[in-house]
Amino acid sequence: MTKAKTRIGIAGIGGVGGFVGAPLAAYYAHNPDLEVVFICKGQTLKAIEEKGLIFRSEGQERVVKPDLTSDDPATIGVLDALFLTTKSYALAEVLHTYSDCIGENTLLVPLQNMVHAQEIIRNVLPTKGKVLEGCIYVVSNKVAPGVVEHRGGPGKIVIGGDAAAAGWLVQAVTAAGVDLSFSEHIQQVLWQKFLFLSPVAALTTAYQKNFGELATAEELLEELEQMMLEVKELAATKGVTLTDENIATAKALLQKFPADAKTSLQLDFEQHNRNEKAFLIDYVLHKAAEAGIAVPAYEQVNKRISELYPVLS
């Protein structure tokens, strides 16, 4: 009897999905044992079917074609692992749509910028699949449907959860040249990233400042520190200890981005796109209220965003 192929899906071929999917599809092209499936829709699906995924990184461009590109759950079938790389607001919808592609043992790997992907996944799929929470350190953007540009950052993925279940995936993905590692302390990793991203995304949006402008605005840096302290207090209620050193590291990270770069939250508000505020800011406000923690800096920044963008927030 022939052994069934191992099947890895990537749902959402934008900045992050393209960054993860391109090396996987290239490395496993025509592989007898492992199949890579791009799950995408509309213009992106059409572009990749016609021309392949165009992926640019470090001055080089390559065109990759996965074994299958589809938006149809029946055609896709059951997957052994599924990277979830849509924006946070589309996560629940994707899980509903592709529920039939998720079996009891399918590894679900959310890479969104948030700390509660597991909660969202379990709301939609109470028992199906095995959740490996994760995050990615990269700047990679969709520049057109089916065209993704890796602009910087280490491109490092960290996942965690059931180590025994994750073993084969870590091996398969790293073999393709993707920097993916397993952490026994994934909650710590997720909150450490959130400690940077949530306040920085909020402040850049509220004050319409890019990374460089925020890094040199004394009064905003004080507000940044205050917001980080509020995240630290909230993390503690979840059993995660963030230290003053973590805060110093998060603040220093601000200098590592190109001065003229903007956070995607700021860009989404400016461009009147749907945005991830619910996951980056509102989450902190709600959970702090539930835990009885005061978060005045978050409240002030949230108020400013609501005044600036009354329709979008």
Ligand SMILES: NC(=O)C1=CN([C@@H]2O[C@H](COP(=O)(O)OP(=O)(O)OC[C@H]3O[C@@H](n4cnc5c(N)ncnc54)[C@H](OP(=O)(O)O)[C@@H]3O)[C@@H](O)[C@H]2O)C=CC1
């Ligand atoms: N970009 C980055 O550098 C980083 C992003 N992140 C986080 O990663 C997540 C993804 O961000 P990013 O890659 O930038 O987002 P993008 O908007 O570039 O990509 C998301 C992709 O998901 C697709 N999508 C949405 N709904 C569906 C669906 N139902 N079925 C199939 N595909 C779907 C979108 O397709 P369509 O365009 O057709 O709607 C789009 O191509 C976010 O949470 C972000 O905060 C984290 C670190 C870095």
Ligand SMILES: CC(C)(CO)C(=O)C(=O)O
């Ligand atoms: C800061 C950045 C580009 C890198 O992680 C990001 O994730 C965002 O702006 O949402």
